[in-house]
Amino acid sequence: MSADELGRLGVPVGPVNDVPESVSVIRQRQLQRAELENSQKLWRWFIVAALAFLCGEIILAGSLSRVEPAPATQ
Numbered sequence: 001m002s003a004d005e006l007g008r009l010g011v012p013v014g015p016v017n018d019v020p021e022s023v024s025v026i027r028q029r030q031l032q033r034a035e036l037e038n039s040q041k042l043w044r045w046f047i048v049a050a051l052a053f054l055c056g057e058i059i060l061a062g063s064l065s066r067v068e069p070a071p072a073t074q
Contacts, residue, residue: 003013
């Protein structure tokens with residue numbers, strides 16, 4: 001079949017390079033977004049760890065600062 005006949009039947013006959021370029025651009029953007037989201041998840045874990053450390057330190061400081069009464073001597 002000739003290219004004209006294929007064109008009339010609806011088969012794309014033009015340059016095929018346009019489609020992969022747009023697909024590769026879309027994939028590259030998706031990869032960049034995924035990397036950005038992963039780095040944001042890492043920062044969330046750092047914040048959670050810092051808050052857990054602070055809570056533990058507050059509890060420890062509170063328990064160490066309590067004054068126990070001296071035993072009564074009679």
